[in-house]
Amino acid sequence: MVNIKDIAKKAGISPATISRVINGKSNVSPEKRDLVLKLIEETGYVPNQAARNMVLRRSFTVGIVISDTFNMFQRQLFSFIERHLTSFGYHTMFFFVTFDGSSEDACLAKLKSVKPDGLIMIHEIRSPVFYEYLERSRLPFITATFSRPGFPSIHVDDEAAAFDAVNHLINLGHRKIRMISSEGFSCGLQRADGFFKALEQAGVMRNEKDNLVMVRHYTTEFGMYGMRELLLRSRDFSAVFAATDELAIGAMRALRDEGFRIPEDVSVVGFDDIEIADYLMPRLTSIRQPFPEIGEQAASSLHKQISGKYEGGLDLTAPYRLVIRESTALYSG
Amino acid sequence: MVNIKDIAKKAGISPATISRVINGKSNVSPEKRDLVLKLIEETGYVPNQAARNMVLRRSFTVGIVISDTFNMFQRQLFSFIERHLTSFGYHTMFFFVTFDGSSEDACLAKLKSVKPDGLIMIHEIRSPVFYEYLERSRLPFITATFSRPGFPSIHVDDEAAAFDAVNHLINLGHRKIRMISSEGFSCGLQRADGFFKALEQAGVMRNEKDNLVMVRHYTTEFGMYGMRELLLRSRDFSAVFAATDELAIGAMRALRDEGFRIPEDVSVVGFDDIEIADYLMPRLTSIRQPFPEIGEQAASSLHKQISGKYEGGLDLTAPYRLVIRESTALYSG
DNA sequence: ATGAAAGCGCTAACAT
DNA sequence: ATGTTAGCGCTTTCAT
Numbered sequence: 001m002v003n004i005k006d007i008a009k010k011a012g013i014s015p016a017t018i019s020r021v022i023n024g025k026s027n028v029s030p031e032k033r034d035l036v037l038k039l040i041e042e043t044g045y046v047p048n049q050a051a052r053n054m055v056l057r058r059s060f061t062v063g064i065v066i067s068d069t070f071n072m073f074q075r076q077l078f079s080f081i082e083r084h085l086t087s088f089g090y091h092t093m094f095f096f097v098t099f100d101g102s103s104e105d106a107c108l109a110k111l112k113s114v115k116p117d118g119l120i121m122i123h124e125i126r127s128p129v130f131y132e133y134l135e136r137s138r139l140p141f142i143t144a145t146f147s148r149p150g151f152p153s154i155h156v157d158d159e160a161a162a163f164d165a166v167n168h169l170i171n172l173g174h175r176k177i178r179m180i181s182s183e184g185f186s187c188g189l190q191r192a193d194g195f196f197k198a199l200e201q202a203g204v205m206r207n208e209k210d211n212l213v214m215v216r217h218y219t220t221e222f223g224m225y226g227m228r229e230l231l232l233r234s235r236d237f238s239a240v241f242a243a244t245d246e247l248a249i250g251a252m253r254a255l256r257d258e259g260f261r262i263p264e265d266v267s268v269v270g271f272d273d274i275e276i277a278d279y280l281m282p283r284l285t286s287i288r289q290p291f292p293e294i295g296e297q298a299a300s301s302l303h304k305q306i307s308g309k310y311e312g313g314l315d316l317t318a319p320y321r322l323v324i325r326e327s328t329a330l331y332s333g
Numbered sequence: 334m335v336n337i338k339d340i341a342k343k344a345g346i347s348p349a350t351i352s353r354v355i356n357g358k359s360n361v362s363p364e365k366r367d368l369v370l371k372l373i374e375e376t377g378y379v380p381n382q383a384a385r386n387m388v389l390r391r392s393f394t395v396g397i398v399i400s401d402t403f404n405m406f407q408r409q410l411f412s413f414i415e416r417h418l419t420s421f422g423y424h425t426m427f428f429f430v431t432f433d434g435s436s437e438d439a440c441l442a443k444l445k446s447v448k449p450d451g452l453i454m455i456h457e458i459r460s461p462v463f464y465e466y467l468e469r470s471r472l473p474f475i476t477a478t479f480s481r482p483g484f485p486s487i488h489v490d491d492e493a494a495a496f497d498a499v500n501h502l503i504n505l506g507h508r509k510i511r512m513i514s515s516e517g518f519s520c521g522l523q524r525a526d527g528f529f530k531a532l533e534q535a536g537v538m539r540n541e542k543d544n545l546v547m548v549r550h551y552t553t554e555f556g557m558y559g560m561r562e563l564l565l566r567s568r569d570f571s572a573v574f575a576a577t578d579e580l581a582i583g584a585m586r587a588l589r590d591e592g593f594r595i596p597e598d599v600s601v602v603g604f605d606d607i608e609i610a611d612y613l614m615p616r617l618t619s620i621r622q623p624f625p626e627i628g629e630q631a632a633s634s635l636h637k638q639i640s641g642k643y644e645g646g647l648d649l650t651a652p653y654r655l656v657i658r659e660s661t662a663l664y665s666g
Numbered sequence: 667a668t669g670a671a672a673g674c675g676c677t678a679a680c681a682t
Numbered sequence: 683a684t685g686t687t688a689g690c691g692c693t694t695t696c697a698t
Contacts, residue, residue, distance in 0.1 A: 046445035051691035053383035112379035384675035
């Protein structure tokens, strides 16, 4: 592979000047600049990333901490994040973490080894050791779609959004409402809070614990399990709020398998508004998270931090919106 | 950040010996080894990846060439590939390519800069320049879920699988069958070949071109467009074969919007058997691609190539299986 | 505006 | 078994 010395030799110039041209420094004569550019073009030379990384003590890589289950929601959000990071000149590398937390150590080790310039966390890590490292190493990072007090983050107001979603059901006349959520993320808890708040305000706060089932993962499979569990407890309800669309999809499956019609017998509301929500039968009513904005904000906020333009203490809030489709209908008790 | 010299100083040993311990070389005395290990543990030292990359002329990274649309099928396959690559000690980095091919140059530049140890291609690049570079640079690579004559690959027999899928419809009594596919990938063409072969064998090969619609991307959205186009041409059919599940989901949406019941009025078959196929209403009949095997084979074949254990000329074929669910039913003309 | 030289953190060849 | 040394490809002083 052709390197900077090869170019220097061909041009009869020192490597230092080649470097200057590559990095767009001003103090190079136009003639030499043109010559070098021509040579680079001809030879197809591309600077060796590893060498630059070493001397500049940067990796030009941003790590994405994400759960290994990597659902449709995360996939969509990632696409937007990636696009913006690329436009800022970063590469992107996944740091997978399993839900049970057993791999958080491995993730930390990979962090130290790869040394990304920054980190975007789409998955909520529990280990305090992890956050200690982030602080100690002063590694720029931002959490997306959830927040951790005192750290930069971009997310919607989960509790308020859940409140609105459940209120939509209440306004349709539903009173006996169930919820499926997960403990994995703090937003699962916040969405549950919004759920209870809405119930409370409507004066239908009965059997608090029986209304809610907590499952392990935000997947269609666990949505199905959760719904089955709720059905075992009681069939006396007319609406279900799922903490994510994936859970809603699984819940709808379980309801259908038991002969319930949606929305005639049971209304279903999801959360996230993933792409497929609009392709389901019936189309799923859901809370829209603005992926494009969240992705862009996460990337550009991180970029600012990395390039030292960080203003400090940002906890960005993205707007959400209830998208009403076919899976919710008037209560017809 | 603590480096190898720091460890050496603390231990009163030369950096070379530290390096030997880190890399598990045998010729180190047990006492020194233990001392070094202890120090590494204490200090939290992790070797600097960039420095190793430079001197070893390796990146310990495998590139994944994937389309920027990055659908559910690719997401699922990627998860398996990633898992295995990690177990072999590789990092993973995406090389996104847009469907229109405009970014193939950028992808090539990134390739030269990052210098991955190998490449797994889930997306079919057209540019011959790209393949020329692969050959010239002798970069190990393998194509997954499609094949390119003369190059290592792992994939199912798309034509045979499509043939079986369509035959399933024919055995159910369907004669007027439509197909939605895409030109983007060669497998879209091969699946169309299987479709026509099955029709031909059943003696229902009429209006060849009208039976098939080609759309731009393998997405739900384009599946919907494709189906609308078919409906515009004629409503006289009883079954649809979609080249991917995503297309099938979009097609089902379009059919439902026009009042068709599935499978009572129209049977639908997909291809890939993505996770969600079993959660749709109705559950989607589909050809199962064995993600776990394809992912494992792709990763381990590449690993063999990288470590010089490549036996040459492998064109691996993975088994497929028709999974019959609820979206296909007897023709009830 | 340009070149010479040092050095980033690591490994490997070569001594001993 | 261990240390010394050179060098991977690049950027960046520091001269000039």
